[in-house]
Amino acid sequence: EAGVVQSPRYKIIEKKQPVAFWCNPISGHNTLYWYRQNLGQGPELLIRYENEEAVDDSQLPKDRFSAERLKGVDSTLKIQPAELGDSAVYLCASSFSPGGEAFFGQGTRLTVV
Amino acid sequence: DQQVKQNSPSLSVQEGRISILNCDYTNSMFDYFLWYKKYPAEGPTFLISISSIKDKNEDGRFTVFLNKSAKHLSLHIVPSQPGDSAVYFCAASVTGNQFYFGTGTSLTVIP
Numbered sequence: 380e381a382g383v384v385q386s387p388r389y390k391i392i393e394k395k396q397p398v399a400f401w402c403n404p405i406s407g408h409n410t411l412y413w414y415r416q417n418l419g420q421g422p423e424l425l426i427r428y429e430n431e432e433a434v435d436d437s438q439l440p441k442d443r444f445s446a447e448r449l450k451g452v453d454s455t456l457k458i459q460p461a462e463l464g465d466s467a468v469y470l471c472a473s474s475f476s477p478g479g480e481a482f483f484g485q486g487t488r489l490t491v492v
Numbered sequence: 493d494q495q496v497k498q499n500s501p502s503l504s505v506q507e508g509r510i511s512i513l514n515c516d517y518t519n520s521m522f523d524y525f526l527w528y529k530k531y532p533a534e535g536p537t538f539l540i541s542i543s544s545i546k547d548k549n550e551d552g553r554f555t556v557f558l559n560k561s562a563k564h565l566s567l568h569i570v571p572s573q574p575g576d577s578a579v580y581f582c583a584a585s586v587t588g589n590q591f592y593f594g595t596g597t598s599l600t601v602i603p
Binding site (some may be wrong): 383412419420422424435472482484485486 | 496501524526528533534535536537538541581583585587588589590591593594595596
């Protein structure tokens with residue numbers, strides 16, 4: 380069974396440029412999460428979807444971050460414009476049910492220069 | 493405010509011995525706890541979970557203990573193997589809601 384797939388694996392951009400990350404969750408998993416992990420820290424939730432509905436986006440910096448999950452499957456996370464402090468690993472995860480153990484993708488390491 | 497804390501950033505253990513990783517939490521409403529293992533350049537991998545109705549859950553070499561009164565959980569790995577060397581994250585949630593992760597403990601198992 381394929382796991383959570385994320386792309387790209389690495390991204391280097393200049394500040395003020397836009398960037399987008401893509402995630403394909405495990406088939407049949409209705410819950411999708413985007414996390415950000417800073418160096419030496421644990422993952423922190425940015426947004427959680429149940430199917431196509433964002434049920435928890437309280438920690439998403441909405442002035443520059445946006446996300447969508449059209450058709451309740453794939454999801455994209457966008458940053459526009461990126462700032463130096465956005466450098467981190469962005470992790471996508473999915474679970475079969477809300478609150479069930481989440482399966483993570485390999486992450487996208489973003490470097491903003 | 494960090495709701496889940498792993499106060500030991502690193503731990504070294506001899507192969508064959510027991511590894512004990514600790515985790516504390518502050519929110520008494522948390523009722524579901526998980527441990528994840530992370531290798532470099534990979535995403536976290538689910539390891540073991542425990543519900544607050546239990547105080548112990550075992551899966552092979554891995555056992556998680558939960559002490560609700562102390563708001564403390566621990567992961568025991570016996571016997572430790574070099575392949576267990578990784579960063580271990582604990583996570584906690586109120587069932588059906590988001591997980592809060594600790595900052596991780598880097599385990600090194602010395603052959």
